[in-house]
Amino acid sequence: MPHIAVVPGSFDPITIGHYDIIKRALPLFDEVIIAIGTNSQKKYLFSLEDRLSMIEKVFADEPKVKTDTYKGLTVNYCKSIGAKYLLRGIRSVGDFEYERTISQLNNSLSPELETVFFICQPQYSHVSSTIVREIMLGKADASKLLPPGLEGLTV
Amino acid sequence: MPHIAVVPGSFDPITIGHYDIIKRALPLFDEVIIAIGTNSQKKYLFSLEDRLSMIEKVFADEPKVKTDTYKGLTVNYCKSIGAKYLLRGIRSVGDFEYERTISQLNNSLSPELETVFFICQPQYSHVSSTIVREIMLGKADASKLLPPGLEGLTV
Amino acid sequence: MPHIAVVPGSFDPITIGHYDIIKRALPLFDEVIIAIGTNSQKKYLFSLEDRLSMIEKVFADEPKVKTDTYKGLTVNYCKSIGAKYLLRGIRSVGDFEYERTISQLNNSLSPELETVFFICQPQYSHVSSTIVREIMLGKADASKLLPPGLEGLTV
Amino acid sequence: MPHIAVVPGSFDPITIGHYDIIKRALPLFDEVIIAIGTNSQKKYLFSLEDRLSMIEKVFADEPKVKTDTYKGLTVNYCKSIGAKYLLRGIRSVGDFEYERTISQLNNSLSPELETVFFICQPQYSHVSSTIVREIMLGKADASKLLPPGLEGLTV
Amino acid sequence: MPHIAVVPGSFDPITIGHYDIIKRALPLFDEVIIAIGTNSQKKYLFSLEDRLSMIEKVFADEPKVKTDTYKGLTVNYCKSIGAKYLLRGIRSVGDFEYERTISQLNNSLSPELETVFFICQPQYSHVSSTIVREIMLGKADASKLLPPGLEGLTV
Amino acid sequence: MPHIAVVPGSFDPITIGHYDIIKRALPLFDEVIIAIGTNSQKKYLFSLEDRLSMIEKVFADEPKVKTDTYKGLTVNYCKSIGAKYLLRGIRSVGDFEYERTISQLNNSLSPELETVFFICQPQYSHVSSTIVREIMLGKADASKLLPPGLEGLTV
Numbered sequence: 001m002p003h004i005a006v007v008p009g010s011f012d013p014i015t016i017g018h019y020d021i022i023k024r025a026l027p028l029f030d031e032v033i034i035a036i037g038t039n040s041q042k043k044y045l046f047s048l049e050d051r052l053s054m055i056e057k058v059f060a061d062e063p064k065v066k067t068d069t070y071k072g073l074t075v076n077y078c079k080s081i082g083a084k085y086l087l088r089g090i091r092s093v094g095d096f097e098y099e100r101t102i103s104q105l106n107n108s109l110s111p112e113l114e115t116v117f118f119i120c121q122p123q124y125s126h127v128s129s130t131i132v133r134e135i136m137l138g139k140a141d142a143s144k145l146l147p148p149g150l151e152g153l154t155v
Numbered sequence: 156m157p158h159i160a161v162v163p164g165s166f167d168p169i170t171i172g173h174y175d176i177i178k179r180a181l182p183l184f185d186e187v188i189i190a191i192g193t194n195s196q197k198k199y200l201f202s203l204e205d206r207l208s209m210i211e212k213v214f215a216d217e218p219k220v221k222t223d224t225y226k227g228l229t230v231n232y233c234k235s236i237g238a239k240y241l242l243r244g245i246r247s248v249g250d251f252e253y254e255r256t257i258s259q260l261n262n263s264l265s266p267e268l269e270t271v272f273f274i275c276q277p278q279y280s281h282v283s284s285t286i287v288r289e290i291m292l293g294k295a296d297a298s299k300l301l302p303p304g305l306e307g308l309t310v
Numbered sequence: 311m312p313h314i315a316v317v318p319g320s321f322d323p324i325t326i327g328h329y330d331i332i333k334r335a336l337p338l339f340d341e342v343i344i345a346i347g348t349n350s351q352k353k354y355l356f357s358l359e360d361r362l363s364m365i366e367k368v369f370a371d372e373p374k375v376k377t378d379t380y381k382g383l384t385v386n387y388c389k390s391i392g393a394k395y396l397l398r399g400i401r402s403v404g405d406f407e408y409e410r411t412i413s414q415l416n417n418s419l420s421p422e423l424e425t426v427f428f429i430c431q432p433q434y435s436h437v438s439s440t441i442v443r444e445i446m447l448g449k450a451d452a453s454k455l456l457p458p459g460l461e462g463l464t465v
Numbered sequence: 466m467p468h469i470a471v472v473p474g475s476f477d478p479i480t481i482g483h484y485d486i487i488k489r490a491l492p493l494f495d496e497v498i499i500a501i502g503t504n505s506q507k508k509y510l511f512s513l514e515d516r517l518s519m520i521e522k523v524f525a526d527e528p529k530v531k532t533d534t535y536k537g538l539t540v541n542y543c544k545s546i547g548a549k550y551l552l553r554g555i556r557s558v559g560d561f562e563y564e565r566t567i568s569q570l571n572n573s574l575s576p577e578l579e580t581v582f583f584i585c586q587p588q589y590s591h592v593s594s595t596i597v598r599e600i601m602l603g604k605a606d607a608s609k610l611l612p613p614g615l616e617g618l619t620v
Numbered sequence: 621m622p623h624i625a626v627v628p629g630s631f632d633p634i635t636i637g638h639y640d641i642i643k644r645a646l647p648l649f650d651e652v653i654i655a656i657g658t659n660s661q662k663k664y665l666f667s668l669e670d671r672l673s674m675i676e677k678v679f680a681d682e683p684k685v686k687t688d689t690y691k692g693l694t695v696n697y698c699k700s701i702g703a704k705y706l707l708r709g710i711r712s713v714g715d716f717e718y719e720r721t722i723s724q725l726n727n728s729l730s731p732e733l734e735t736v737f738f739i740c741q742p743q744y745s746h747v748s749s750t751i752v753r754e755i756m757l758g759k760a761d762a763s764k765l766l767p768p769g770l771e772g773l774t775v
Numbered sequence: 776m777p778h779i780a781v782v783p784g785s786f787d788p789i790t791i792g793h794y795d796i797i798k799r800a801l802p803l804f805d806e807v808i809i810a811i812g813t814n815s816q817k818k819y820l821f822s823l824e825d826r827l828s829m830i831e832k833v834f835a836d837e838p839k840v841k842t843d844t845y846k847g848l849t850v851n852y853c854k855s856i857g858a859k860y861l862l863r864g865i866r867s868v869g870d871f872e873y874e875r876t877i878s879q880l881n882n883s884l885s886p887e888l889e890t891v892f893f894i895c896q897p898q899y900s901h902v903s904s905t906i907v908r909e910i911m912l913g914k915a916d917a918s919k920l921l922p923p924g925l926e927g928l929t930v
Contacts, residue, residue, distance in 0.1 A: 025736075075295075076293075092407050092410075092411070093248065093407055101281045114644055114645075117736070118735075119719065122724055122898055125411070126418070138386075140382075182468070182549075183550075227449065239492075245582075248403065249404070251558060255402075256441075263436070264450065272581070274568050274580070281742070313803065400892075403558050403872070414896075424800075425894070427891070429874065537760075538758040540760075557876070558868065558872055559872050562712050566712070591877075593876075605850075609883060692914065696915065717867050720867075725906055729910075
């Protein structure tokens with residue numbers, strides 16, 4: 001049975017932090033699905049289409065990386081596609097406590113679903129989509145926080 | 156003088172985490188008042204009436220447990236009913252830092268008011284009203300996160 | 311070259327916590343600029359004019375303290391006035407993780423900008439503008455959380 | 466059935482932090498037993514006799530406070546004397562994580578044993594027996610870190 | 621190329637926490653090597669032989685699990701056997717900060733070595749070899765903290 | 776009055792982490808004294824003479840940096856030389872909690888003594904004297920963790 005990992009998120013936009021975690025984890029899995037959870041009540045800076053096409057551009061040369069979108073609970077999406085793993089990065093103590101809660105919840109809702117964690121490299125530990133958006137909205141250059149191929153992205 | 160403890164919160168809805176803390180602390184007090192702070196600017200999933208009646212149903216067999224509602228600062232409410240204790244549960248480092256700030260504030264506003272803490276049992280450390288609401292809104296089953304008597308609650 | 315430190319923030323309103331950090335750091339610098347970042351999308355309890363005049367009143371006798379306002383990224387503001395230092399207080403683990411992220415970001419955007427930290431004194435570690443606003447909105451007395459000269463401030 | 470709380474520790478020596486937690490918790494219990502766990506492999510600055518007599522001096526006017534010594538696991542000691550509560554103070558995130566582990570362990574070994582927590586007052590959050598010993602060994606005055614009645618204690 | 625993961629540690633003794641992490645991670649790897657680092661300056665409760673034979677007993681039915689011992693730096697051991705992954709569990713914020721430091725160090729010494737993390741299940745978050753040893757030395761029953769097959773282990 | 780900062784520590788040995796904090800803070804002070812606290816009960820890998828000469832070599836071109844040794848409490852040493860500032864770096868949440876305790880203690884013993892903090896740069900956040908010693912004792916190359924001028928140091 002192939003090892004499928006889901007990387008759930010908003011990716012508004014994908015950052016060099018996301019990119020680095022996925023590249024490092026890729027050899028462990030047969031397929032990594034970057035899955036954008038859609039939530040009609042949240043507001044995003046980039047449209048769903050733009051967010052998907054950015055990810056596809058960044059991973060154009062990685063045949064094991066796929067993209068998808070889903071509604072509702074992440075555990076239900078994973079079940080529906082037969083994925084047994086979630087993949088998540090941790091930057092900080094705050095992240096760790098959040099991820100512990102969510103992985104414990106997911107495991108209680110779907111006991112066969114495991115979450116695999118990588119710790120963020122130190123040079124990217126300040127990177128988040130939120131900070132990328134603030135820099136862009138402040139009309140400054142966010143290139144250093146973006147994955148290869150997206151440098152120069154603006155709003 | 157009877158020992159009265161107030162458990163302040165929104166209880167939108169009450170969870171098995173709240174229930175467990177209250178049950179464990181109950182023998183220490185003569186009266187435990189579960190008090191819903193009302194705030195006209197916040198939005199709730201369940202109405203004030205529903206939240207109160209859920210709590211009453213859960214603790215129907217516990218004569219020491221009462222319910223109430225209040226407006227304004229928690230310390231003023233405690234003074235008004237002669238309660239000398241607040242009761243709070245702590246799940247995580249994030250909770251601890253929040254509770255430390257609030258208890259320090261309450262103690263500075265009302266020096267005779269003490270906050271008594273219980274640490275959440277590990278099997279409930281991922282439970283919060285926020286997560287219960289998200290599961291319900293995702294149309295999944297939140298029964299395992301709800302107190303005895305509320306299993307099957309939906310929105 | 312004079313040592314100029316910028317203390318960025320909303321100061322809605324300035325608290326005794328801000329005041330204490332600035333007083334303690336003042337001897338190290340030739341000039342300390344308390345700079346209110348303006349953001350048209352955020353709502354404030356006090357107007358920009360009120361926030362500035364409160365700060366000016368509090369530091370009326372400190373010729374080294376100036377006030378200012380700015381738009382956009384803090385690093386750009388610092389560059390524009392030739393300030394080489396940011397000054398920040400840390401109350402808690404949560405604060406520390408936030409400040410670490412922001413100082414790492416600022417340093418990556420502007421390598422010559424250093425952030426100097428003071429740890430909050432324990433008696434003020436529960437003080438924040440958020441809590442001051444809640445106490446004021448709850449019609450209680452926030453005097454103990456306000457700097458000398460602002461006691462009695464209400465909304 | 467009376468509410469008996471055990472406060473386990475080395476008390477080498479008792480500090481103003483211990484004293485403050487016990488005073489604040491005292492009204493909740495019928496009896497508070499300060500119990501020194503003895504461990505022949507650890508080295509102490511003060512002898513067991515001195516540590517006991519210091520505690521007795523500090524609480525001479527509190528008939529509800531007793532002292533005792535025990536060997537082995539704290540849960541077994543509590544069972545042997547019919548105590549249903551442990552009482553502990555928390556100063557910091559590090560303390561919280563330690564206490565969570567120990568209370569979870571104690572609860573798994575003895576499900577009827579509950580641990581009740583108080584958060585340390587901010588002015589005492591830097592106080593520990595370790596720091597008192599270092600100050601004393603450095604020939605400085607530790608009076609401010611000691612409970613009323615022990616000021617002036619030296620080694 | 622097969623995916624080989626090393627689980628470094630003292631395993632004095634192996635606990636149900638170690639066991640649970642390894643079982644959950646096993647499907648991701650072709651081989652998991654539980655490697656006891658030997659350090660002539662540390663004292664252990666169980667001999668190296670006993671620690672190895674306990675691990676072998678516990679994983680007797682798992683052909684993918686092997687045991688080994690090594691001296692010196694973990695990164696050098698991993699290189700010598702061609703392992704590209706370290707596997708570690710995280711129980712708490714304290715663990716996270718320790719693991720972040722060590723994985724950052726290992727990555728700087730050996731950039732191709734990745735550490736994969738699983739978060740401990742909540743019911744085991746209080747389990748450590750240290751606590752198992754203390755319970756055993758206190759002549760109490762540590763069975764609940766030991767992996768299947770080792771229940772009843774004593775010193 | 777000149778601004779004198781003391782950087783207290785064991786420096787067994789000085790690391791690139793220490794070096795980076797001191798270099799970044801240097802412009803703020805007129806004199807920075809790297810002061811090795813001597814403690815006859817602790818064991819060190821490098822002799823006091825070696826530790827001092829390493830520091831002197833590293834800062835040979837910085838006339839504002841001096842070295843010294845002291846016995847007893849750091850606050851007393853600072854008083855004896857007229858230093859009003861301690862300078863410390865923070866790498867992690869664990870460091871932050873330790874530094875908060877010590878700076879609160881120092882301030883209570885000597886109210887005019889302030890501690891100024893810099894947050895460690897991310898690429899050095901895994902560096903400590905302890906880890907340098909372990910790498911050296913493991914016969915590996917610690918050059919990347921040492922300040923300019925000490926690369927190649929071995930034991």
